[in-house]
Amino acid sequence: MNISGVSSRNVATEFDSAGAFHSESSPDYLPRPQLQDLQFRRLRHSIQRAYDHVAIFRQRLNDRGITPDDIRSLEDITKLPFTVKNDLRDSYPFGLFASPMKEIVRLHASSGTTGKPIVVAYTQQDLDVWTSVIVRSFAACGVHSGDIVQNAYGYGLFTGGLGAHYGAESLGATVIPISGGNTDRQIMLARDFGVTVICCTPSYMVHLLERAKELNIRLDSIRVGVFGAEPWTQAIRDHIQSNSRMRAFDIYGLSEIIGPGVAIECPFHDGLHLFEDHFYPEIIDPQSGQVLPDGAEGELVLTTLSKQAMPMIRYRTRDITSLTTDSCRCGRTIRRMRRIGRRSDDMFIIRGVNVYPSQIEAALLAVEGTLPHYQIVLTRSKGLDQLEVKVEVTADVFSDRVSALEGLQRRLEQSLAHTVGIHARVHLVQPHSIQRSEGKAKRLIDQRNES
Amino acid sequence: MKLHQLSLFLENRPGTLQQPCDALAAAGINLLALTLADTAEFGILRLVVKDWNLAKSVLEDAGFLVTVTEVVALEVAHEPRGLTRVLDVLNQSKQTIEYMYAFGGGLNIESAVLVFRFENIDQAIAALAAKGIIAIAPAELFDRLNA
Numbered sequence: 001m002n003i004s005g006v007s008s009r010n011v012a013t014e015f016d017s018a019g020a021f022h023s024e025s026s027p028d029y030l031p032r033p034q035l036q037d038l039q040f041r042r043l044r045h046s047i048q049r050a051y052d053h054v055a056i057f058r059q060r061l062n063d064r065g066i067t068p069d070d071i072r073s074l075e076d077i078t079k080l081p082f083t084v085k086n087d088l089r090d091s092y093p094f095g096l097f098a099s100p101m102k103e104i105v106r107l108h109a110s111s112g113t114t115g116k117p118i119v120v121a122y123t124q125q126d127l128d129v130w131t132s133v134i135v136r137s138f139a140a141c142g143v144h145s146g147d148i149v150q151n152a153y154g155y156g157l158f159t160g161g162l163g164a165h166y167g168a169e170s171l172g173a174t175v176i177p178i179s180g181g182n183t184d185r186q187i188m189l190a191r192d193f194g195v196t197v198i199c200c201t202p203s204y205m206v207h208l209l210e211r212a213k214e215l216n217i218r219l220d221s222i223r224v225g226v227f228g229a230e231p232w233t234q235a236i237r238d239h240i241q242s243n244s245r246m247r248a249f250d251i252y253g254l255s256e257i258i259g260p261g262v263a264i265e266c267p268f269h270d271g272l273h274l275f276e277d278h279f280y281p282e283i284i285d286p287q288s289g290q291v292l293p294d295g296a297e298g299e300l301v302l303t304t305l306s307k308q309a310m311p312m313i314r315y316r317t318r319d320i321t322s323l324t325t326d327s328c329r330c331g332r333t334i335r336r337m338r339r340i341g342r343r344s345d346d347m348f349i350i351r352g353v354n355v356y357p358s359q360i361e362a363a364l365l366a367v368e369g370t371l372p373h374y375q376i377v378l379t380r381s382k383g384l385d386q387l388e389v390k391v392e393v394t395a396d397v398f399s400d401r402v403s404a405l406e407g408l409q410r411r412l413e414q415s416l417a418h419t420v421g422i423h424a425r426v427h428l429v430q431p432h433s434i435q436r437s438e439g440k441a442k443r444l445i446d447q448r449n450e451s
Numbered sequence: 452m453k454l455h456q457l458s459l460f461l462e463n464r465p466g467t468l469q470q471p472c473d474a475l476a477a478a479g480i481n482l483l484a485l486t487l488a489d490t491a492e493f494g495i496l497r498l499v500v501k502d503w504n505l506a507k508s509v510l511e512d513a514g515f516l517v518t519v520t521e522v523v524a525l526e527v528a529h530e531p532r533g534l535t536r537v538l539d540v541l542n543q544s545k546q547t548i549e550y551m552y553a554f555g556g557g558l559n560i561e562s563a564v565l566v567f568r569f570e571n572i573d574q575a576i577a578a579l580a581a582k583g584i585i586a587i588a589p590a591e592l593f594d595r596l597n598a
Contacts, residue, residue, distance in 0.1 A: 393460050393493075393516055400458040400520045400568070401549065402488050402495060409492070428493050430462050431516045 022139035022171070024132055027277040028332040032325075035333065039280055040074050042305035047071055047080070050311040053098035056091060057083075057313060077280070077303065078291055083315045088118035088256060097121050099309040108255055109157045120159075120255050121309035127166070129306050133261035133275045134167020140266045140273065140330070141224050141249040143197050145172030150190055150222075152200035152208075153229065154180040159259030160229050164199045167261065173197065180204065187212045187219065194221045202232040202240065202248070206371070209243045222246045228253065228260050231319075231340045233358055235365045237269075250339050256315055257302050263337055268329050271336030278306050281335065282314070283323055286344045297322045299344055300337065318344045348444065350378060350385045353422050357443045360389060363419035367411045368397060375434045380448040387424040389416060392431050452576055452586045453521040454566065455503040459496040460516045463489055471496065474513040480506050483596060484566055486552035497552070499524075499566065501593045522568045523576060524554070524587045529563045537565070537584060544578035546571065564592070 030038070047068045050057040060081045061067060070079060088096060097104065099121065106122040122130065143149070149168040153160030161179055168175045176193060178186060180200065186208060190198065198205065205225055212219055222244060228251035240248045252272050253260035262279050263272035274281050279302050283292045286299040300317045304310075321337045328336060342356040349355070357376060365371050373392040378385060389412070397408055409426050416424040435442065461467040468487070475482065475498075484499040500506045503519065510517045527533040541548065547570035554564035564587065569575035576586055 395516060395518075398460055398516050398518055400495060400497070400518055402490060405460075405493065405495070406490065428460075428462075430460060430467070430514070432514050433462070 022135065022144075024135045025139050027275070028136060028140070028273065028334055030277065030333055032333055035277060036074060038277055039305060042277075043074065043077065043280060043303065044068065044071060046303065046305050046307065046311045047313060049098050049308070050313055054096055054311070056087065056095065074280075077282070077314065080314050082289065082301065083313055085118065085256070085316075085318070088120075089116050092116045093119040094121070096310055098311055099123050104309050108159045108162075108259065110255060117157075118256065123308040126258070126307055126309050129278055130163060130258050130261060131166045131170045133258065133278060134163055135171050136275060137251055137261050137264035138167055138171050138173070138197075138226070140264045140332075141197075141226055141247075142267060143168070143171060143173060143224055143226075147171075147173040147196045147224075148176065148193055149173045149197040149199065150176045150178055150186070150193075150195040152178055152180055152186055152198060152204065153260075159253070159255040160199075163253070163259040163261060164226070168197075168199075183208060183211050184215070187215060187217055190219050190222065191217055195219070196221055197224045197226065198222050198246070199226045199251075201229045202227040202236050203230065205240055205248075206236065209240065213243070220245050224249065226251050226264075231342055231346065231358070233341060233361055234339075235361065235371055239371055252319075252337070252340060254317060254319075256312055257304055257317075258307065262302065265339075266328060266330040266332060270328065271324060271338050273328070273330075273332050273334050274323075274337050276334050278304065280305055281323055281337065283321070284316075286316075286318075286320075294323045294325050294335070297338075300340075320344055346444070348376075348378060348446065350387050351422055353420065355387070355420050355422075359419050360416065360424075360443075363415040364389070364391060364412060366419070367408070367415045368394075370394075370396070372397075373434045374443070376444045378444070378446045378448050385448060387416075387420070387422060388427060389424050390427045390429045390434060392434055393428050394431065452523070452588055453572060454499060454524050454589050454592070456520045456522045456566070456568075457498045457500070457503055457507055457510065458518050458520055459498070459510060461487075461494045461496055463491060463493050467494075468496065470513065471510055471515055474509055474515075475500070475506060478505065478509045480509065483593075484552065484554045484564075486550075486566075488550065499554075520568060521572055522566050523572060523579075524589075524592055525565050525567065525579070525584060526562045526587055527565060529561055533563065534565065537579070540579055540582045540584060541575065544574070544581075546575040546578055 051068050066079055103123050104121045105124050109117040109119045151164050153164050155161030165175055165177055225246045225248045227248055237248045249265045250272055251260050251264050253262040257279055263274040265272050282301040283298040284301050292298045300319045300321050302315050304312045319340045320342050321340050323335050323337050325335055341358045347354055347356050360376055364374055372394055375390045377388040409428055412426040459471055480500050482498055486497050488495045507517050527537055549568040551565055551567045
C-alpha cells in the first residue's frame with residue numbers, strides 16, 4: 001500500500017469519518033456474479049444499439065460475419081473489433097452517434113492538438129449516468145455535502161469542468177465554478193472561502209501550491225484534492241501532500257468514454273476503482289491486440305455499457321495499466337486499475353530507445369528531491385536524434401557558485417543517462433520560463449521533423 | 452563590515468541581461484558594482500546596490516531567482532602592489548577566495564575598491580584586520596560613493 005507519511009490507522013479513521021457509504025455508491029459493492037450478470041445484459045444492449053445506429057460498427061461486424069447475437073457471454077466481447085481515436089476523427093463530427101439530435105442534449109469536444117477535434121455526445125440519461133459516477137467518485141474520496149469544492153478544471157468543451165461540476169452539486173457540496181487559470185484569484189478564493197476540496201490537473205495543483213508559497217498563503221482548509229486528466233506519479237502525489245494538508249486522489253476518465261468518473265481512488269490509494277457497471281475494462285497487448293489476464297500490464301480497452309448517444313465498443317485508450325480483482329480494504333468489489341503512469345502514445349523513441357516522460361521525472365526527482373518544472377525537447381542534429389531536458393532552477397538548488405550549478409547540471413545528466421540509458425543534455429533555465437499548464441502539461445516538444 | 456551582494460540566475464541567451472537591469476532601473480535603483488560569471492549555458496549576475504532588500508524584492512517580483520551572499524569590500528591603493536599586498540595576507544593565512552571583482556568607479560584616484568567572496572568570510576576578515584587591512588563598512592562605502 002502506498003500511503004506516504006500516513007499510518008493505516010489514520011486512513012481508517014479518516015475513512016470511517018468520511019461518510020464511507022453513499023446511496024449512489026451501492027453498485028461499487030455488488031457481488032461479482034451479479035455484477036457480471038448486469039454487465040452482460042448491458043453489453044448486449046449496447047452492442048445492439050451500436051449495430052442498429054452506427055453504420056461503421058455495423059459494417060465492421062458484417063465484414064467479420066458476426067451479428068450482436070453471436071455475443072453470448074462477456075468473454076465473447078473479444079470477437080468484436082476495436083474502436084480507435086482515428087475512428088472518431090474520421091467520422092467527424094457526428095458519425096458515431098447512435099441517437100438522433102433531438103435526444104442529444106450536450107456535445108463536448110477535444111481540443112484537437114493534431115488535426116480535427118473529436119466530438120462526443122450525451123443524452124439526458126448519459127448525463128445522469130455521468131453525474132452518478134462523479135458522485136460515486138467524490139464519495140469514495142470522502143467528499144460530502146457541506147464541502148466547498150473549488151472546481152478548477154476548465155469549463156467548456158473539455159469534459160473535466162462540467163463533469164465534476166454536476167457531480168459535486170448532485171452530492172450536495174457547494175461548488176465554486178472557477179474553471180482553470182487566474183492562479184492568484186484561485187488562491188485568494190480558496191483561502192477566503194475556506195475551500196475543503198479542489199479539483200484540477202495535478203500539474204496545475206503543483207503550480208497553485210508553488211504560487212501560494214510565493215504569496216505566503218497557506219491553503220490549509222483543503223482536505224481533499226481530486227486530480228486527473230493527465231498521467232501523474234507517486235512523486236507528484238508526495239509533493240502535493242507534503243506541501244499541503246490535503247490528501248491527493250487520482251480520478252480517471254476520458255471524453256470518448258464519458259469524461260472524468262471512469263475510475264477513482266478510495267482512501268486506501270491502492271489503485272483506482274473502475275465503475276465497471278458502466279464501463280467494461282479489458283487489458284490488451286498494445287502490439288498484438290491480444291487480451292491479457294488480470295494483473296498483466298497492457299493497454300486499457302473500455303466498452304461503454306450504458307451510453308446511449310455514443311456507445312463505444314472496445315475503445316483503445318492508449319493508457320497503460322493493469323487490473324486487479326483482489327478485494328480492496330474499502331469493501332468495493334469493482335475491479336481496480338493501477339494508476340496510469342504513462343500512455344502508450346506518450347512514449348517517444350529516441351535512437352531506438354523507448355522513453356516515457358515518467359522516467360525523465362524519476363531521474364530529475366532522484367537528484368533534486370522534489371520535482372522541478374521541466375520540459376523534454378527532442379531535436380535532430382546531423383541526422384541524429386538529441387534528447388534535451390530543460391530544468392528550471394529553483395530556490396532550493398540555486399547557488400551563487402558557478403561550480404555548484406555545473407555540478408547540479410552534471411548530476412542531472414548522469415541521473416538521466418542512468419535511468420533512460422541514453423545521454424540527455426540538461427539545460428538549466430530561469431524560473432517560470434517553461435510554460436505552466438492550466439490544462440494538461442506540455443512536457444514533450446518534438447522538433448525532430450521541423451528542420 | 453560585510454556587504455550584501457545579490458546573485459541572479461540568468462540563461463545565457465540574448466536579452467536576458469536586459470530584463471533585470473530594466474526592472475532595477477524602473478525602480479530607480481543604481482548599480483554600484485556588478486559582475487557576470489558565465490558559462491556556455493547560463494550566467495550568474497552578481498550585484499551590489501545600496502538598498503539590497505528593495506532590489507531583491509523588485510527582482511523577485513520580476514520573476515528572477517535571487518540569493519543574497521555576504522561579501523567583503525576592501526579598499527586598496529591604486530598602484531602596483533596595491534592588490535598583491537592584500538593577496539599576500541590572504542595567502543599567508545590560507546584564506547580561499549571564491550571569486551572577486553572590482554568596484555565600478557573609484558572612490559578617488561588614489562584607491563580602488565575590490566569585492567571578495569571568501570570561503571570563510573569571518574576568518575578572512577579577522578586575518579585581514581590582524582594585518583591592518585579593514586573591510587569597508589557598507590554605510591561608509593555608500594556614503595563615500597554618494598550612493
